[in-house]
Amino acid sequence: MTDTLSSRSAKTGALSPRLITEIPGPESQKLHARRQATVSGGVSATFPVYAAHAHDAIIVDVDGNQFLDLTGGIGVMTIGHTNDAVVDAIAEQAAKVTHTLFAVAGYEPYIEVCELLARHTPGDFAKKSVLVNSGAEAVENAVKIARKHTGRTEIAVLHHGYHGRTNLTSAMNYNMHPYGTGFGPLAGSVHHAPNSSPFHDGLSGEEAAERTITHLEKRVGASQIACLVVEPIQGEGGFIVPAKGYLPALLKWCHDNGIVYVSDEVQSGMARTGSYFASDHFGIVPDMVTSAKGIGGGMPIAAVTGRAEIMDSSHPGGLGGTFGGNPVSCAAVVAVFSEVERLGLLAEAKRIEKTLMSGLDGLKNRFPHVADVRGIGAMIAIEFHDPATGKPSADIAKALQAYALQQGVLILTAGSFGNVLRFLPSLVITDSQLEEAVAVMAAGLESL
Numbered sequence: 460m461t462d463t464l465s466s467r468s469a470k471t472g473a474l475s476p477r478l479i480t481e482i483p484g485p486e487s488q489k490l491h492a493r494r495q496a497t498v499s500g501g502v503s504a505t506f507p508v509y510a511a512h513a514h515d516a517i518i519v520d521v522d523g524n525q526f527l528d529l530t531g532g533i534g535v536m537t538i539g540h541t542n543d544a545v546v547d548a549i550a551e552q553a554a555k556v557t558h559t560l561f562a563v564a565g566y567e568p569y570i571e572v573c574e575l576l577a578r579h580t581p582g583d584f585a586k587k588s589v590l591v592n593s594g595a596e597a598v599e600n601a602v603k604i605a606r607k608h609t610g611r612t613e614i615a616v617l618h619h620g621y622h623g624r625t626n627l628t629s630a631m632n633y634n635m636h637p638y639g640t641g642f643g644p645l646a647g648s649v650h651h652a653p654n655s656s657p658f659h660d661g662l663s664g665e666e667a668a669e670r671t672i673t674h675l676e677k678r679v680g681a682s683q684i685a686c687l688v689v690e691p692i693q694g695e696g697g698f699i700v701p702a703k704g705y706l707p708a709l710l711k712w713c714h715d716n717g718i719v720y721v722s723d724e725v726q727s728g729m730a731r732t733g734s735y736f737a738s739d740h741f742g743i744v745p746d747m748v749t750s751a752k753g754i755g756g757g758m759p760i761a762a763v764t765g766r767a768e769i770m771d772s773s774h775p776g777g778l779g780g781t782f783g784g785n786p787v788s789c790a791a792v793v794a795v796f797s798e799v800e801r802l803g804l805l806a807e808a809k810r811i812e813k814t815l816m817s818g819l820d821g822l823k824n825r826f827p828h829v830a831d832v833r834g835i836g837a838m839i840a841i842e843f844h845d846p847a848t849g850k851p852s853a854d855i856a857k858a859l860q861a862y863a864l865q866q867g868v869l870i871l872t873a874g875s876f877g878n879v880l881r882f883l884p885s886l887v888i889t890d891s892q893l894e895e896a897v898a899v900m901a902a903g904l905e906s907l
């Protein structure tokens with residue numbers, strides 16, 4: 460940990476979880492009652508606590524309880540909560556211009572973001588970007604562009620993938636419940652193929668790729684497919700890291716068959732895994748990359764970045780929207796990129812991997828409920844099963860999540876069977892904070 464980071468955390472005096480009321484506290488309970496009267500029940504509430512303010516890896520709720528945040532706003536707060544430089548950039552830009560609509564009157568921050576994305580996404584060729592508002596919107600646009608570029612209609616995705624909650628992206632998700640059930644008809648022309656999940660399928664990268672490709676060739680036909688959309692590390696699916704050689708084999712097949720390879724890096728991108736984009740770990744250079752969660756330091760913004768000739772296949776007016784590439788969000792992205800460099804956060808992600816992997820491997824050795832520990836950088840998961848049957852156990856993941864909450868630690872579940880806990884902390888989280896979190900997990904497993 461650098462001095463800068465710890466002194467910034469010390470500024471708010473909060474480094475450890477500290478609970479001063481029952482959880483949820485009285486003020487959170489009041490807000491929860493107001494929420495239930497007025498917020499749609501379709502929006503879930505993982506934790507019944509309400510945030511007042513936050514810094515680095517600590518969230519303070521409206522009752523003054525301090526929580527250690529391992530959720531990072533689902534991988535959004537890569538830079539840490541209320542990073543000084545990001546907050547300043549937002550305030551400065553808000554006082555200059557908050558909106559013109561880029562297509563009406565442009566502004567420099569939009570162009571700067573596209574330049575940064577061109578520089579930091581994989582691939583050494585001319586790249587262009589379009590900026591939008593959410594990860595799902597980025598995926599929608601990637602598909603639109605790939606269809607226009609290829610003149611083809613069909614979309615290929617992988618089992619256990621997640622791409623959003625719009626009509627098209629819901630159809631692209633593996634889990635129909637809760638994302639699609641009852642909301643149909645969902646978009647058609649989406650084809651789901653088996654993925655690579657070495658812990659579960661035991662296949663080598665080559666074997667898994669052959670299974671995926673055979674499925675798509677038989678069920679769809681390579682010549683019909685506009686794009687293959689793949690998360691290099693599956694996020695909601697449970698931080699599934701594909702076997703070595705899997706992604707390069709898919710990429711080669713795409714290129715042999717005129718299919719656009721889209722890497723959905725909405726969760727894995729922006730320094731999260733110790734590289735700017737996770738595709739780098741697998742030696743692949745995608746045709747298009749979607750990014751969103753971590754790039755704006757909490758501000759809503761997303762992007763599709765790709766080969767210039769593909770990105771230019773849309774006619775003028777075909778891409779965009781009212782708020783896409785908002786100037787304040789763009790200013791935040793520019794500050795996030797510069798803070799990642801200044802604080803050396805790519806190296807911090809590798810430090811986090813080391814600390815978490817050794818802590819969680821320790822749990823795996825002690826508790827037969829732990830089936831697997833995996834991940835890259837600050838994207839680490841622990842998967843649970845019933846030791847007697849070997850079946851996925853969502854109950855253990857849920858019980859541990861509830862136990863951690865009562866100890867002041869916020870952590871998310873994941874996995875198509877809900878049996879995974881995922882660590883997605885800010886890259887400024889300290890080793891002692893991580894060790895504290897692992898100790899809470901150990902005590903929780905002990906108590907089960």
Ligand SMILES: *Cc1c(COP(=O)(O)O)cnc(C)c1O
Pocket residue numbers: 592593594595596598621622623624690694695723724725726727751752
């Ligand atoms: C979160 C996520 C999305 C959807 O992003 P939203 O901003 O929630 O629309 C798409 N793809 C991946 C891989 C994600 O993790």
